[in-house]
Amino acid sequence: MKWKSRNLRGLAELICGNVGPDGVSDFRYRSSMYLTEFFQDCNLDYTHDGSSRSPWVASRLEEVLAQPHRGPTVPPDAFIRIIRAVLDKSDAQKGDPDRSKALAALNTVLTREGWEAFYDEHSIGQLRHTATNTIAEMANPHRPLTPVELQRREQLTAYLDRCTEDELIEEVLLPLFRQLGFHRITAAGHKDKALEYGKDMWMKYTLPTLHVLYFGIQAKKGKLDSAGVGKAGSANVAEIHNQVTMMLGHEIFDPELNRRVLVDHAFIVAGGEITKQARNWIGNKLDASKRSQVMFMDRDDILNLFIVTNLPLPKNALPQDKVLDPFPDDIPF
DSSP states (O other): OOOOHHHHHHHHHHHHTOOOTTSOOSSOOOOHHHHHHHHHHTTOOOOOOSSOHHHHHHHHHHHHHTSOOSBTTBOOHHHHHHHHHHTOGGGOOTTOTTOHHHHHHHHHHHGGGTEEEEEOTTSOEEEEETTTTEESSOOOTTSOOOHHHHHHHHHHHHHHHHOOHHHIIIIIIHHHHHHTTOEEEEEOOSSOGGGTTTOSEEEEEEOTTSOEEEEEEEEESSEEEOOSSOOTTEEEHHHHHHHHHHHHHSEEEETTTTEEEEOSEEEEEESSOBOHHHHHHHHHHSOHHHHTTEEEEOHHHHHHHHHHTTOOOOGGGSOOOOOOOSSOSSOOO
16 A cells, blocks of 8 residues: 655654644654654554654554555554554643544545544544545454444344345445445345346455455345245245345346446345254255355344444434423323
């Protein structure tokens, strides 16, 4: 990842805490010793050599940005740690207790490179890629959740119990996959079944090598099981098998390339549980080549990914404010 020298110098000035044109700095001043401590706190083994601070920091930032990273919209992990350390609220300066001025000054530099910094609900600095609106860190859906996240997870669980299949796709899956870095996400919908061909959504993902993979999604609201007769709130896996087979064999039109392409992988997504028997049944029915193309995603996967990526809950998942009736039933006279 390559940055312009001007922006490297600008970020280095903020890390050093040098005063701006108005003679004021909204960042902590760091001398030689504290610059070394700053990079050590970011798990970087850099020791200031006594040279001019700002050029030295700019050179270290260039080295950090040159480290391996997962893609053009995800900077190296070390750079994310640097941004979080710069925005640490414990370093608030006089006249900027909430660090809003510091955040604005940092974004002046980041915006020129297509990034934006912000504070999440836990007051931790985060980095967002402005073009794709994705947070610059792969979330770990298997980490322990905070009490606030557990509360949001319960609200989303209740929403999945009562939402329709279209709401599952439009309010949950579309923003989730968009946040995870997929693009050109297109929902077929359920109004025109003739054009669906086994998929409710299709999307594509660009690899770091700039190769593009295409994904189709077959979504079901409830449980996916292998029962011979579908029960209320569940779907039969045999129906899903037919739709997946149709999805993998039907071409989609990519308007960006102006040609038709085949789906590389199929997601089977369920708003409820996907039983082990259902997974095994589909695995046995598909041949070896198609078996590697099918991936499963059930309710737990949706909940964990949606919460750890810090996506806002659907409007109908939020608790409704109680409205007091100004005219009670009892007449006071």
